Amino acid sequence: MSLLSPLLSNRKALCGLALLGGFAALALVGPLLVGDATDFVALPLQPPSAAHWFGTTGQGQDVFAQTVAGARGTLAVGLLVGVAVVALGALVGMVAGYFGGLVDDVLGLLVNVFLLIPGLPLAVVIAAYLPAGPVTIAAVLIVTGWAWTARVIRAAALALRRSDFVAAAVVSGETHLGVIVLEMLPNMLPLLASSFIAAVMYAIGAEVGLEFLGLGDLERVSWGTNLYWASNDVALPSGSWWTFVPTGVAIALVGFALALVNNALDEIGNPLLDPARAFLRATGRRRLRLGAPTPVLRRDHG
Amino acid sequence: MTALLSVRGLCKTFAPSGGDRGGSAIAAVRDVSFDVAAGEAVALVGESGSGKSTTARLIARLETPSAGEIRFAGEDVLRTEPHRPSLGFRSRVQMIFQDPFASLNPFHTVGHHLRRPLLRHRKAAPGPPLDAAVGRLLEAVGLTPAEDFARKHPHECSGGQRQRIAIARALAPGPELVLADEPTSMLDVSIRIDLLNLLLALKTQRRLGLLFITHDLGAARYVADRILVMFAGLIVESGETAALLDDPRHPYTQLLVSAVPSPDQPLGTTRAPSASRPSSARAGCPFSGRCPFVMERCLTELPALRVTARGREVRCHLPLAP
């Protein structure tokens, strides 16, 4: 029972995955193709031209190169945080949901405490004290982001815990770990996939936000630092839209691609309306009318 | 000879749930005692809310009893393994659940469902011996060709086939006692007999003790050597199947027997008073609200379980013939 084949036959998913694939390629090989994006290449604040497709920054660097090179930094942190948040959230959520009782009470308290703490302000405070850089940012985002996933997974685990097949596995003599990993986890894959996508979206947005505030490693090239420098170099008042629009568009596209895949997962979870196509053809209609009476199609032959 | 299963004074009370207004503690099972011998089929019959499923879950140790004793092959398991049942217990007591669509994990193949308990209880070594063991189990429950079925997922099988898979899974550890919780209630009547025949055959071949929980007296009659009738958490009557059904002593048993659709008897127009939920909190006999023979005494005093010379038990204040 794989998630893969229905995903690949869904147009939204294919679109989203293709976009993400493109950006992943950019992240992997981009920096090799554009060289050192912090090189001084031309006069500052030049609008887009044949020589520099996206123009130059306030410090005379090539915007196109920075946009391409920035993908790696941002996406790497986004991916890492996404994986860590889901892993930590799933661990805590499943254990709390499975064992219940005192374990659930204690873990629940932990989750609630972390949920109460305002994420971004805490992130800003922590990042201000720790050495600037992607590792700090990733750590901060993981610490402030895991609790939401944990709560969602805990709710799902509590419901699954009461199902008959879990009881049957327990009576069969299955170990605690066996029940959690073999019985409950596989039935939560769609939820975990969805949580992962949500976590990555959160991570990218928060990371860009933190770096924009100047809390990232300003020597590194990432989408967040691009925006920081654009703002620092007075982009808006000087009308140099090309210094931040490409990065902004790139971030938006990644978010859009993730949202497409998430929507596709939702669609797959619900029964497909695929059979309706054959039905629509037979009845000569273009769309289904909700609550329409069963049509009567008489054919001349048997 | 020690009975395979011996239950004494089993009780289970569920704490009131917070949200319900006027929620009080629910005594789902009150003072239940009975034996099951190896090779014997005993039916636990009652309506929903009677406590029969809870009793099964207590014996399977999915829940912890509030009071009482569970002896398995003479050993008081609640005392020897108070917290978690041992793997040994799990290998000797198995359960089949009511809903064939919910008791199998939709994610795994049929083969997986059987391999796990075989491995866990070390009934076969991984590899070809394991596959052979899976094949033997599927054949034992009539699912052939075994290789085809082992590869299927539950949703590719019919309700009857899924229950057979559930039976095969229960047999994997080599149990001595099987608890069957309404295994045929969700199946069409036309396939119930097949499944019941399978259970009976397996019981005889493997000398299993079978505790068959049901609300269907007809099925209980087909399967069981003895019937225990439960109402509001109590056993109200018990006895050998034919004797109990031919001559039910407790008014509730009489009501049950008269309510079973019989092709030869037309529907009567007499109606029992509309059933309110039996309250376990009420003192006295829980059936007093619906009993056509109710007396003053029944409202205040819970009858004790009396035993006749022929081994029939009845919990009623009415005079008991021998």
Next chain:
Amino acid sequence: MADGGGAELLAVENLQVTYFTARGEVRVVDDVSFRVGAGEAFGLVGESGGGKSTIAQAILRVLRPPAAITGGQVRFAGADVLAMDDAALGRLRWKQIALVTQGAMNALNPTLRVREQIVDTIRAHTPAARREALERAAELFRVVGIDVDRLASYPHQLSGGMRQRVVIAIALALGPKLLIMDEPTTALDVVVQRDLLAQIAELRRALGFSILFVTHDLPLMLQVCSRAGIIYGGRLVEAAPAATLRRQPQHPYTRALVACALDVHGPRGRRPGIAGLPPDPRQPPPGCRFHPRCPEAFDRCRREAPLLIGRGPDHLSACHLGERATS
């Protein structure tokens, strides 16, 4: 055709229902015909997936895509249901024919008190004022045997049997002439079931509506209905008065269903069940659809589908066995 006594209320003729799936067309109901008279209780008995629920829903045209009715006639009190437009169907449904589907008692709105659900139904189909509708709701509760003070309850506060009575009350709210019930007692205990059916029988005597009772439980149907049809593999294989089906079933499937009845007073010994599985509507067996599971199948059964022919007064059966004796 098996005829009902008295005026004919519902006539289903050569009904055919097809599902249009991505993998091709699947015919789930094939040439089914029967009649229900005024004030009569008619049963449809068959295994799950055999088409009986589909027939019940097709009569009111509430089958969802990808199902379509691809042949036959459905006439109610003379009117052609299959030719009706939305407006005419709106006048038919609930007011003339009411349907209680399987699991309806679990489909009550959990956030509304039951009296609201009855009132909603009444006011959706008639111009009644709220006060009138509430009075009617109270009357309905009395009629189905629930304490009037339970009108203010939410569904989860009522037992299974009571919820089913609420559903029946809603179905009877507008005084339909035909009540179609699909497995109305499946989730109920045997005592509650008996009480509910006795109640329905009383109501039928008092109010005079007809019943189409769909179930997989033959003994249950025999308790309620005076005539019945047996559906197998989407086809009608036998139709007769209930007593005839019980005492002289002709079709081997009917005979097997009668033998499968587990009651408390009949013979006690071991019995064989019905081996095998119901036919796959996508690839039904050739000839008689029951032949793979029939203990008396012979060569002709594998090649030629038997036709429904008369076996006696008001008794039709589709089987080659009886014919053999006369040929």
